[in-house]
Amino acid sequence: MYDPTVARLTYRALLGRRRALILGALPLLLVVISLAVRGLAGADDQTAADVLGGLALATMVPIIGVIAGTGAIGPEIDDGSVVYLLSKPIKRPTIIYTKLIVAIAVTMVFSAVPTLIAGFVLNGNGRQVAVAYTVAALVASIAYAALFLLLGTVSRHAVVLGLVYALVWEALFGSLVPGARTLSVQQWSLAVAQKVSGGELVTSDVSLTTGTVLLVAVTVLATWYAGRKLRTLTLAGEE
């Protein structure tokens, strides 16, 4: 199910040349901000939870997820070079599965690791805040990567669609319409984090069972459908 050559090519496409620097700039900024906050406010559990929840989980993880998830397959479909990959005797679901693993790994490294570092900088993992948000980032990475990889195979405007989901649906509608929060990767991963932290500072609107079931369902369904979609892919010209 896992093809090392496809994986190597995808890593190169995602992190090659200066792209790793662009991806690395966001986590670096998070750590710098945490240092600044620690310097301004000192170690405070509520502040740490606010920064990690508002900046790391709500903004950084989805953006890294969009870049890694759609970047794993989108550009290849866009410039048509995916035909060279599809014409090799590799199963289409294997290609998707391999690319998913790579996208998940990249998202985790560039979002969960800095979240953990930022958490320790902010309050030294007081009341498990850092670990809880890191777990949330890890879980969210899987779901985001699967979801945005699917978008990459479905539409050529995958990046915009992914950002609309992450910023408009989760952030804007999520804060205005309570019902929208039930259908949000962020809240599902927070449900897992709530369990880890003991549930005082980290809270979610969905229960742990709902969150886990939906996370698994979305990941599996998105991966399955992306594999299916790749089997019937039509290559369109540039607009």
Add this chain to the structure above:
Amino acid sequence: MAAEQSVRSPQTPATASGDTRIHNIGYRSYDGPRLGRSYARLSLYSQSLRGSYGLGRSVKSKVLPMLLFVVMCVPAAIMVAVSVATKAGDLPVDYTRYAIIMQAVISLYVASQAPQSVSRDLRFKTVPLYFSRPIETSDYVRAKYAALASALFILTASPLLVLYIGALLAELDFADQTKGFAQGLVSVALLSLLFAGIGLVIASVTPRRGFGIAAVIAVLTISYGAVSTLQAIADVQGSGGSIAWIGLFSPVTLIDGVQSAFLGASSTFPGGVGPSNAEGVVYVLFSLGLIAACYGLLMRRYKKVGL
């Protein structure tokens, strides 16, 4: 011509005298009027501006800009309807505040249209073709910059116009509303120039449209998120003096600072205290400097590209 070639036997060397000649096959040079550099620049500007709303492109590429335009205008129409129906003495939102509230939509528009405007020229290597026409680097940069800034101005000023017309229909105070509308227009003009510059600089670095979109949105939203987080913490910590200085580091708070210092807007900074007049001057200089820097960076980028 085929007949002449068949007459020549293979043994005859091609350089034999009397056998080579140049045929006049009727090409004629163009001696009509030439429209010149300014016309080419104007064409590039109008085509880029039309392209920003998908006009002259496929139906698929019209969907997103038009949708964002509608999303931008509908809340304004609803606000007008509400204030007319309830006979409120004032509009529910200031003209200057509207763009700040809708910043997510504006950011998405910049992120989707800036790469559309420049990245594809890089990717399909059409930039050298532009420069084979009588236009210079500065013409290309100015046309693209002006086109995106105009498109953004249309996007941000249209809802203000809806609010203004609605306010006049609701017979609110004419002088008051006109003043607010004018202040709002100045503010969104500055915002358009700033956002267009930032978007184009980032988009002109990458030939990949997807990366361009993600990078622009990341710069706009993460900088806003970081700045507002730091401001909130500075507010809680009681160091109110530093709030204004932190606000310099994100485009949205920069515009917010300028308009609350000079354009009569109420600040959205935590604590509701905008920059003072002296700090406001710094804000204005900083925004103008940023716009000039974006223009300079674009010029530098296109000095080298593809040639």
